[in-house]
Amino acid sequence: MMPVSDINAVVGGLLRDLAFAQTAQPKMFGYKRAAAAVLALDTPLTELITAEGALPKIAGIGPGSARVIQETLETGASPTVERAIDESDRRSDIERRRALRAHFLSRAEVLRVLRDRSMSGPALSDYAGDLQMHSEWSDGNPTVEEIAGACQARGYAYAAVTDHSHGLKIAGGMSMEEAAEQRHAIEHLNAMTDSFRLLQGIEANIGADGELDLSPDEARVFELVLAAPHSRLRRSEDQTERLIAAIQNPAVRILAHPRGRITGSRAGVVADWDRVFTTAADSGVAVEIDGDPARQDLDYALASSALAAGCLFALDSDAHTTEQLSYAETAIAHARLAGIPADRIVNYWPLDRLVDWLSDPHREARTFVQRQERAW
Numbered sequence: 001m002m003p004v005s006d007i008n009a010v011v012g013g014l015l016r017d018l019a020f021a022q023t024a025q026p027k028m029f030g031y032k033r034a035a036a037a038v039l040a041l042d043t044p045l046t047e048l049i050t051a052e053g054a055l056p057k058i059a060g061i062g063p064g065s066a067r068v069i070q071e072t073l074e075t076g077a078s079p080t081v082e083r084a085i086d087e088s089d090r091r092s093d094i095e096r097r098r099a100l101r102a103h104f105l106s107r108a109e110v111l112r113v114l115r116d117r118s119m120s121g122p123a124l125s126d127y128a129g130d131l132q133m134h135s136e137w138s139d140g141n142p143t144v145e146e147i148a149g150a151c152q153a154r155g156y157a158y159a160a161v162t163d164h165s166h167g168l169k170i171a172g173g174m175s176m177e178e179a180a181e182q183r184h185a186i187e188h189l190n191a192m193t194d195s196f197r198l199l200q201g202i203e204a205n206i207g208a209d210g211e212l213d214l215s216p217d218e219a220r221v222f223e224l225v226l227a228a229p230h231s232r233l234r235r236s237e238d239q240t241e242r243l244i245a246a247i248q249n250p251a252v253r254i255l256a257h258p259r260g261r262i263t264g265s266r267a268g269v270v271a272d273w274d275r276v277f278t279t280a281a282d283s284g285v286a287v288e289i290d291g292d293p294a295r296q297d298l299d300y301a302l303a304s305s306a307l308a309a310g311c312l313f314a315l316d317s318d319a320h321t322t323e324q325l326s327y328a329e330t331a332i333a334h335a336r337l338a339g340i341p342a343d344r345i346v347n348y349w350p351l352d353r354l355v356d357w358l359s360d361p362h363r364e365a366r367t368f369v370q371r372q373e374r375a376w
């Protein structure tokens with residue numbers, strides 16, 4: 001793992017601090033927009049600034065935000081932001097939010113990591129398919145036809161549409177009747193091409209005790225079951241047993257956004273991650289690196305521990321629009337920083353190996369143990 005000096009992430013964070021130091025709503029939203037604009041830039045601010053120290057016009061960046069950028073580029077800190085925090089009496093809340101920004105990458109840093117040839121990790125060009133995304137059948141926008149088209153345009157050999165299951169009403173969870181209709185639409189698409197395969201997956205919700213909102217019979221309907229936590233994400237008590245119960249459910253193949261963290265907002269599930277990862281490795285269940293910029297969950301630091309435990313990985317976009325399929329690149333960047341070999345990442349396998357693993361995850365778990373024994 002290499003240290004990351006990510007100037008756009010630093011500036012984006014400071015602009016968010018400035019937003020939370022505001023009392024007037026329009027100003028708060030303005031600085032939040034500026035933060036989002038900086039985090040989404042393709043280029044580091046250090047390369048955008050001219051030799052004279054001038055900043056080009058960036059959409060969403062007003063004079064107040066430009067001052068923060070200038071200060072940070074010159075000195076590594078922003079007195080403007082610190083003064084605003086001191087005057088706001090919100091320092092403790094802002095410090096708490098700062099602590100929840102660790103190991104998040106800006107878009108510019110993601111692109112730099114993808115280009116960095118000194119890293120041996122997985123390449124964007126070898127990524128074969130995305131295994132978490134949402135369609136109009138739950139809380140996403142696109143139709144399954146639009147998803148298939150956009151995935152083929154990105155050069156994927158396969159993908160899985162993974163709408164929310166019926167227990168998660170807040171995210172438009174799909175009933176089993178709707179799932180049957182969706183399956184028809186997917187099979188119709190697959191009948192039209194040999195070069196791309198859309199799998200019908202489901203993102204099942206992990207309940208308080210680790211149970212899923214799908215019965216074993218319901219889970220069998222789907223070609224891929226992800227399990228993910230969407231509640232109890234701001235608790236300080238240990239939830240190791242909850243995650244282990246979900247991993248040990250025989251239907252589950254991927255533990256998706258394992259913590260449920262959100263940048264600058266919530267830390268997500270507290271757990272003994274070594275135990276969680278060892279259980280996943282023994283079960284042949286992949287742990288996900290969710291590439292949604294607000295999630296980045298697992299991040300490269302925790303993913304390194306999962307790699308040491310012998311885990312398989314899934315690198316997914318968690319897209320809710322076809323444009324957001326590019327979020328898979330965030331996940332690939334974290335995997336490169338963690339040094340995960342492509343062979344350990346299910347999205348880098350050919351379709352037949354993926355399908356074999358879906359039918360018997362223990363096969364890959366055992367293969368890995370055997371390989372390790374041989375190496376010793």
Ligand SMILES: [Zn+2]
Pocket residue numbers: 203228230256257
């Ligand atoms: Zn989710």
